[in-house]
Amino acid sequence: MSVSFRPKINWRTRMNTRKIATAFRVLPLAAIAMAASAAFAAPVQGPADASFYTYPAALPAANGELISYRDAQVNLGANAPAAKAWNVVYKSSDSKDAAVAIAGTVIVPTAAWTGTGPRPILSYAVGTHGLDPKCAPSKQLAAGTDYEAANIAAALKAGYAVMVTDYKGALTGTGSATKLGSTYLSGKAQGNAVLDIVRAAAQIPGANLSLNSQVAIWGFSQGGQSATWAAEQLANGYAPELKVVGVAAGGVPGNLREVAPTLDGNIGFAFLGAALNGLNNQYPGTLPIRLLASEEGLAALNKINTQCVFEALFEFQNKSLPAYTRDNIPLDELLEIGAPTLDQQNLGNVKINVPMYIYHGKADEFIPVSQGVNLKNAYCAKGTSVTFDLFPSEHIVTQFQAAATALPWLNERLAGKAPVSSCNSTKPAPVSTANPGGGNFVVTLDKWNLAGEIGLKTLAQTVFLPAGSTFSADADVTAKTLNGSLSIPDYKTTVKLIGINTSVGLRVEAAGATTGSNVVGNDGSLTITGQSPANITVTSVLGIPFGQCKTVSPVIFPLNLKGNVGTLGDGTLNFTGTTSFPQIKGCFISGILTALMSGNGQTFKLNVAPPAPIRY
Template sequence: MISPFLRKSALALPLAALALAVSSAYAAPTQGPAGLAFYNAPAPTGAHGDLISYRTTTVNLGANAPATKAWNVLYQSTDSVGAANVVTGTVIVPTAAWAGTGERPVISYAVGTHGLAQPCAPSLQLAGGTDYETANIAAALQAGYAVLVTDYAGYTTGSTPTYLAGASQGNAVLDIVRAASQVPSVGISANAKTAIWGYSQGGQSASWAAERKASYVPNLNLVAVAAGGVPADFIATAKYLDGSNGASFLFGGVIGLAEQYPTQIPLNTLANANGQAAIARGKSQCVFESLFDLMNHSLSEYTVGNQSLDQLIAVPAINATLKAQNLGATKVPVPLYQYHGQADEFIPIEQHVDLKRKYCAKFSNVTFDVYPSEHIVTQFQAAPTVLTWLGDRFNGKSTLGTCLTLNAEPKSTANPNKGNFVVSLKSWPLVANVGLKTLGQTVNLPTTSTFTADTDITAQRLTGTLSVPNFSQSIKILGIGSQVGMKITPVGDATGTVTLDNQGQLHVHGVAKADITITSLSGLPIGSCKTVTPVEFPINFDGPVSSLGNGNLTFSGTTTFPQLKGCGVSAILSAVMSGPGQTYSFTVKPPAPRKF
């Protein structure tokens, strides 16, 4: 007969062994060290989505961002070949209580290209206030959502980002959701409604996350995905970029994929001396520095024997690796919002339209919007629409999508992508007013006013023009109200300089000149009472490049109105409307998108 003591001991042994196995497979997350020591990655030992370590941090999202709490996280994920890896990221939660129903929703925000050097990591740039995507992140936080920002694989110390390795990026976007819920006192539930939002590289990552959701994280409460500017067909996008003003994105992709697939893309044996030097530079640069360094260079300049992109693509192992990054093989299980700039000079819109067709053919619920502008502008112009669309999904509203549409297929209107990097503003709506100092009154320009310009970022040159229809406005002159007819006529082009620095800050400095003519008072023609010399409106702006797209590109200041001559009441009009100290504000906004 077995004694009760021995029976208990025999039972205790396998339980103890099981407990030991569990504890060795999953260790509780620890508080990580300060500084770059946090980025020293341990060997992965648990499951994907496990939080390894965390620490509190601060994020600098700009003056209008809401108050937040933030943490850096180090968590386990999976690369594109199925191996465990360790990824860093940032968890940001508004300090204000969630005002909606249920638990606070979560957005896993997939960033676009940041660069291959460790200081380019979004987590480091968010802390330093230099991340160019802060406007979108702040807008999501302003809506009350928790925002999770993965760095993607490769920003831990001693690593190289596996840039554009689709599955790895998608996995990192998904795994940060469970990892974030394990941060002590974070206030994020692992069961909270979750959406994914990304653009460019982030759009690729968001789409990969959408395709992998069902098999990789089946229990994630994913309700929607928004993916813009997506490089869905790697080879088509690579051919578009080679030798173009966006060549740096192709070159970064070669480095990133070679890091993930070293056997299939043996970079060290493919690169010539010029290529080896460019690789070293690329690994030390962030996105805007790399953009200008490699602009209009072809891949053949950097390969042994000057092999062209077409020759490299013909190598079976390389071809298979590039095609493995393509999207569209799997149905997206939740509503998907796709968007693209019709004038995108970096990512061809046609291949993104093809991705829509593939998803629709698999009965995915897809909405596709076409924005009128280029790549950078569209990223930020789309943000309000994206957040409204995601908000509807969080609130349980259904969407029919646009798979069934009679609208014409969009065709690219991009500027030539060989040569200078030119951002064109074609008849963008202009919201403008002029403050008359002596009268203490404001003149609002017609809502149909527009601004057209070519901003040549390469040549650092701005050329543009104002278009203001003739209009009338009620103004009190000598205490008597009168409808004053006005005409604002541009004199020559608006000209100036425009630069984009390595921190993603846009700098515009120039002047627009215009004649101002008073044509009527109280509906009665008075001749042509015109300023004797053109009014000069300085157009100065220093701020984030996101302002190009989010409607915050504003030129404001003070100017002097010259004397008015040419009519019988010119002396009176000059007395009340001329002189220094007149104020003005011109805000340029991108045109509205359309459905496809």
């Protein structure tokens, strides 16, 4: 006897939805906007205290209707542009088309939009933040602790109004159980939430946002899944009035059954546990893990419900799902039981009618690179325009490396520029370079580009490092250590000696490993404290070799950085500081060189950036 947990599909409802969507497509956009506005009741200005996030007693009928709003403060870092923000609660629908209330934040730059048409809108779908309401992006943006703040700030600088949904589960209160609890990785619900916040934002009094605006969608990891589901929902006729011009989605878990074995017994186990909780909330009874779980397993699932992402990630690193069941049930059996629910989250189902930018990390340890490649191929086969980029790094680092590419790609779509398609690429499928699972959480930097400058205090001049300089390291997040090395080719530079431009040959070589500590906190904070020793040799002056004019001891470059993982917002690590140059000895002009180059107070800037992505 077999039991199917696949929900029944009401084909009449689906047909009616298609007819309505078709009718919308033939109406002028202004008429659609007016019709939508007329259907929405006036929103309520919400309270300033925590009761704003209490689940409303009744929901309106229309998806995207703004229920309540209030002025908000967001902390996006020192480099963020001035902006006005609102918290919102709006109506959406979950994966079963049931009415739900969703919270979120809307941020609009205060600088006037100088482009063509109304200000563009970016619906920014965040990655995993954690299942507890305290982890919601609206609350972390207010506290200045959201690890994706740098990406949001970059979008604001580009002129976008940015919408950030909290997804379902951020609202609390005394409502029924069906109204509460995160639906983490329930794709359709997340996609709807990403679209409906755009509709809701247009109803905020004084925000000056328009449904006539061009809309872009961007997300990574859970956010990549959400952004892609939003694209599929658009193709299915949801929110037809939105003028979406492009979707950027990275690190997308396109097939959860294929992703699960990579997470199980690995550093990403917490994501698997969170998925079981979220999908069980959306599809109760279809994933009977709570019936099969041991007492320890139930305790683990309950705890993950109360943790934010990094806290859960570190506590449950390398745990195994079968070990949390009563009889150590094999993972493949558990996945087979939950297959109908898991398979409903699969992506690549329909032709997306707007250009897509899909990107992935070659060393992704959570979501195998094959997921990105397979998703690209599935959409290409259906006629979707897909641009696909492969980045060199693992999951978390790729999220921030790719920001410098994803946002310009979206900007080009706003400008009406045709994208470069990857659908006819003849490159072979990439082979994963992820570190082996089951051990420490290690982020590898493999020959990252090293740029830098050294300020020579006495000469009041700056010497730049040559092209081809690289930095490699293993940042062990579990052991909190950093071990690496730098490689700098011999080069020549020009400095003024006694007022005369003089060619000087330099050799900067590692005098040992770059070592230090690398600490990622439970709140996503990032602190690097280390040092890189290097011997500096003047190999020639005016093209004339003078022997080994070398510092008598290594120059120590302190490497200190404090921020959060979003510090990688432009894909780089930036270190600045001062150091001391020892005496130079070993040649007959060493006294002159010492007088000109040695001493305290030498400044430096080192910029470590990943290799460029490969377009597939």
